[in-house]
Amino acid sequence: MELRKISEHIGKWFSGSGPMSDIVISSRIRLARNIAGYEFVSNCSQESQAIILEKLKEVLMGLDLSQKVSYICVDKAGQLDKDFLVERHLISRLHAQSKALRGVVIAADEMFTAMINEEDHLRIQVLMPGLQLFQCWEQLNRIDDIIEQHIEYAFDSRLGYLTACPTNIGTGIRVSVMLHLPALKITGHLEKFFNAARDMNLAVRGLFGEGTEAVGDFFQISNQTTLGVKEEDIVKKFSDVIIPEIVGYEKLAREQLFEKKKNMINDKIYRAMGILSNAQMISSSEAMFLLSHLRLGVNLKKIDNLSIDKINELFLLTQPAHLQLNSGGPLSQDDRDELRAKIIRNCLNQN
């Protein structure tokens, strides 16, 4: 897989399509699995790691996904390539930083990935644009079943699937939905929403998952309970209750803003447009912040001639590793800030 080739586009899951796509960026489900008879990655010898890697790679590369599937050897990848894979949500930050022999299998449309020797021997995920958790689950479950025909998973009849971290034990499932919540942020209701989420045992994180701050009003909400609950029940609860409820709050906040603070919200949207189409240097976090307001502007039909997928593309293509990979190599921060501003300007002034 030639990273430079894919770095000029966005993954299909980030295309801004799918149900509720004005607020729901993407749906993601991953399963954590380990091979029976081997220690978890952190306790595992290099030899065992190599065996696990080979076994899983063989099975995964043999999957019939009706599209090209590539393997990237993460332990041999350069820092820029690893950062790129993290920015693109193809591997986790942990997978990029770990010392194990490890790799990732990626489907051409980037909607399916499988990390080998991350925290667990195997982490498979399906990512889709908009709210499509049932579809994610259906596809992921099917792939999981196929893998299980070739690999004996570490499984306990009482506990379920065994995982390196107890928070994943049982089903090993993590359901995550990435949401764009600018109106809840602007109206100051986010704190309430976070507290409610915590009460429901949900985790709220920023755009790039665990340990990252929420930038640009994007929030990833995911389950924390994996034991004693059926996978379908978690998916159903997310899809039918939790996400529609949050989406409802964000919509209400947008309506309220529009009714009571029309000028304030218009000001934020048009300023974002003004700065982004004129700045000559811009940091990653300022770009995210302003692109978020621009995205809201498109959703509220305040900005014409600009599509959500164009904005999503800008979000991704202006991330540090994407910028550098697309420009051919490492860049200083000043050079990145300049290039980022130029890419955004060119895109917005085209429209």
Added chain:
Amino acid sequence: MELRKISEHIGKWFSGSGPMSDIVISSRIRLARNIAGYEFVSNCSQESQAIILEKLKEVLMGLDLSQKVSYICVDKAGQLDKDFLVERHLISRLHAQSKALRGVVIAADEMFTAMINEEDHLRIQVLMPGLQLFQCWEQLNRIDDIIEQHIEYAFDSRLGYLTACPTNIGTGIRVSVMLHLPALKITGHLEKFFNAARDMNLAVRGLFGEGTEAVGDFFQISNQTTLGVKEEDIVKKFSDVIIPEIVGYEKLAREQLFEKKKNMINDKIYRAMGILSNAQMISSSEAMFLLSHLRLGVNLKKIDNLSIDKINELFLLTQPAHLQLNSGGPLSQDDRDELRAKIIRNCLNQN
């Protein structure tokens, strides 16, 4: 004088013309005078104040200035009108706030004004665009001589002209030059410049004189010594040494910025343009700050189709009292911020 009529335009002294007008906004000289035989304003009875007012008004209104001259009774003026006169530099903040019977005589081109019963019985000033101190002095001296043919000034053969505040005693002259110093501000050299000015016994103030903060990188520099120095010497020192030196520093700072921080300076200029032509609400101080960068952009030939006098006009017309007077009456802060943004947007998007 109908304030609403003049409120839609800028005074001639603010027209952005005159020598060194890329950096020197305006030159101003004022003289402080008192009538012999009367107490200074602060100790003066209302009856005496009325007599002084009548005497001076008569002389001043009779001056042949080859243009229409108007009188405004400041003690009976409404708050908005007084704020308007201060914003326009036609009266001082002190004159607006004082309790004395008082008024101001204003020439139609606003380059000559005479405040009656401010701190002193009479304060006459001539304001001109760019660096024109000799011209200001010539005109002011001529007017002062004519007044003295009708009025006996309080004068002491040893001390010179007597004034309410000892800092004005002697010549009663204050020479002030308003400068636009964005590059010295950006490069962080302003502090050095302020210290040097203080060492030379000069005062540095913001756009609206005494007690006001410098907003939008505009600084007013003036003499503090009035005793034991000839008026012509002060004017000559300002015109030939002090101001050209500061202008030289600002020019150097602009060149350095342009050489070493081209992107940073371009970024500031284009961002200012982007925000000002898109914002839907903007505070007075943010507008000043950004218009200052825009002014620098026009001076550096980065911005086409926009003249310095248009920018100066925006500076003045978006001040709170100007906004309100032009819109027909008092406005809330939100309404002012909206109207200000609209006026700026309309002006910039015309170009």
